[in-house]
Amino acid sequence: MQGLSTVLPSSERAIRQTTHNFQDQLNVTSWKALDHLYKEVPCPLPTQARGFFTSVFEEGSAELTILARGYNKFFNINEVPWTCWQWIEENTQGPYEMTVKEDGSLILASGVNDGKDLLVTSKNAMNLAHSETAYIWMDKHLKEAGKTREEFAAFLHENTATAVFELCDDEFEEHVMEYPERMRSLYLHGINRNAVELDTLPSSKVAKVAADFGFRHINYFVFDSIAEGRELTDQVRKDQMLDGRAIEGFVVRCRTNNDTSPFMFKIKYEQPYLMFREWREVTGRILAGKPVWSKYELTMHYVAWVKMQIKKDPAAFINMGVKGTIGARKKFLKYHQSLDGRSPAEVLDEPESNLVLLMPVATIGCGKTTLSLALSKLFGCGHIQSDNVLKTKKRSNAFNSAIAKEFASHNVVIADRNNHTGRLRENLITGVRKELPTCQVVALYWSHENAPKDTILQTTVERVISRGDRHQVLTPEKVPDFRKIMSGFIHSMGALDMYSEAKCLVQNVIELDPLTDAMKNLKTTIDALCLLYPDVFKRPLDSEIEAALQSALEYVPIPHNMHQ
Structure with missing residues (x-):
């Protein structure tokens, strides 16, 4: 295995390694990369395996032996551009293997020391409670099948493979879905070759191995077309269960049209x-x-x-x-x-909150101020522009304070700032909620995930050039390197994730398009707000919307010097 040794020196914060000792006779290195790296195109990592264990470096050698490897990192539907349904329909081919996604802890097992010993790990570590509990379950399953650890280790070593399990044991650790005692087990759902590129066995062969060694196997379905697969997933979504029980979702294996290696994605149910x-x-x-x-x-x-x-x-x-x-x-x-x-x-015994914070999530030139001005004119919203906060130190705190004060005279306030990183969003929301703990937050999200960065940059640069000097700070005349600044914002734009980013603290998201015109985004926002808060937002006439947008487009701010 080559590559990790050359990546490591320049990427210590992105890729971390930990060395573990196995039975006082084998040193094992686990590798862990930051999640966002798997979303980059092309992926900068030498392998996309998530759960990756190797031998340690030998003196004078850059060669590594892969001891265990999980699947390549795969994503939920609509989480990245290549898991949107349209992309999948146009770029993948069957057969589509759909395995039930059991809700537990990932466990890897492989044969080491020439197949004499069974190495069992969690996703990123060894010798922890998860791997120790997995050993207990493994011995139980193997004994019931008349097998031993040594036999299973020899099988995996002979095939140069890693067995991928889901440990589902509510007595040990609860996740989300319930596993009553009769269902607690090690579920075998994959066998991967110990290689840099993903090479995973078909589910039919995995099920046979599970039967031979006494493990619980994962229920799976095979379809020739993705349309057939979607029919099943839609029915389960409607029923909210499969075979009489609620499930987390499905993991789908298929292939892309131009590649023979497996392509995987997941479908999680709301x-x-x-x-x-x-x-x-x-x-x-x-x-x-x-x-x-x-x-x-x-x-x-x-x-x-x-x-x-x-x-x-x-x-x-x-x-x-x-x-x-x-x-x-x-x-x-x-x-x-x-x-x-x-x-x-x-x-x-608390009063209902009628306070709503509208938080744009965008980059320069997406049209957030135009949208904010139009909403303010139509609905009387409070509107605080970050570019008008002149304080040079602790501007975020000053911005938050200005918004909190604006709520004294408005039920709805727009926090007109890019808010393009998770840190900025969390700072804003927690700062406002410190004063107004029941305030609802709606993200106006100009998603950057459905178009190339270069296309977004080109479109937004043209808008900045077109508006000329009608901006407090960033104009082509005052800031000659404005393209570079805008590019920096786009590349640091953090996708809005309702489930990982400090739990986001957001109640609702209105998704907008940075490439479309201001009128379409304005109408999308109005329709969504009227639906979400019918007591606060009443839909205006089309003529009123057009007039408000025209007024916003003619807005000329008072310019001032560039500041941070």
């Missing part, structure tokens, strides 16, 4: 999986005294219930990070039937 995951995460935020967000309407009812339970019995929530969330969820669902239509605010 209901109930992602909603239940949201409940687990908001429980942690409540216990940590942090603001909570919600994507699902039922979440706020769950929040109300959890707060009541914590007041009644705080000791019951001490170990909630490892166990207890499933039991709490089941109790809430039973309790929810007794709400009799009351709102979460009534249950908590």
Whole structure:
């Protein structure tokens, strides 16, 4: 294995290695890369394996032996451009193998020391509780099949392969989906060759290996066309279960039209999986005294219930990070039937919040100020422009304070700033919520994920040139290297992720297109706001929308010197 040794010196913060000792006779190195690197095109990593273990470097050699490897990092539908349905339909071919996505901890197993010993790891580490628990389950399965660790290790070594498992054991650690005692197990769902490029066996062969060695196998389906596969996934989404139980989703294996290597993606279900995951995460935020967000309407009812339970019995929530969330969820669902239509605010004896923060997530030239001015004219929204905050030190704090003050006279305030990184978004929302904890947050998201960066740069540069000197700070005349500045913003734009980025703290997202015209984005925003907050936003006449947009396009700000 070549490549990691040459990448390591210049990328120590991006790629990390940890050396583990296996049975006092073998040193094993685990490799872990930052998640965002897998999304870059082309991927800068020497392998896209997620879960990667090698022998240590030998003196004077750049060669590494791959001891165990997981799948290539794969993404959920619409998470990256190459997992949008249109891309998949146009660029992939069958057969499409769809395996049920069990909800547990990833476990890898391989044969080492010439197949005499069985190496068992978690995704990124060895000798931890996860791998130790996996060993226990492995011995149990192998014994029931009349096999031994040594036989399984020899099989994997002979095939130069890694067995990929999902450890599902609620007694050890709860995830999101419930696994009652009869379903707790090691689920074998893949066998990968120990190679740089992904080479994974068909599900039919994996199922046979599982049967031979006594492991629980993953249920799978095979379709010739993606349309047939989508029919199944749509039916499961409608039923919210498969074979009588709720599931996290599916993992799909296929091939791209121009490549013989496997291509994988996943389909996660909103209901109930992602909603239940949201409940687990908001429980942690409540216990940590942090603001909570919600994507699902039922979440706020769950929040109300959890707060009541914590007041009644705080000791019951001490170990909630490892166990207890499933039991709490089941109790809430039973309790929810007794709400009799009351709102979460009534249950908590708190007033409903009617404060809404509109937070653009964009880069220069997307049209956020034009949109903000038009919304302000149509609905009387408060509007704070970052470019008008002249304080040179702690500008973010000054910006947050100005927004909080604007809420004194407006129920809806627009935070007109790029907010293009997770750090900026979290700083803004937590800063405002410090003063107004019940404020709802709506992201106006000019998504940069569906078009090449160069195309977005070209379009937005043309807009900046067209507006000329009608900007407080960034104009072609005042800032000769404005293209370079704009390019920097685009390349540092962080995708809005409702589930990882500091839990985002966002209630709703309105997705806009940086390449389309201002009128289309304005109407998209108006329609969404009227639907989300019908008591606050009433749809104007088309003539009023046109007049508001024209006024916004004619806006001339008071210029001032360039500042940070």
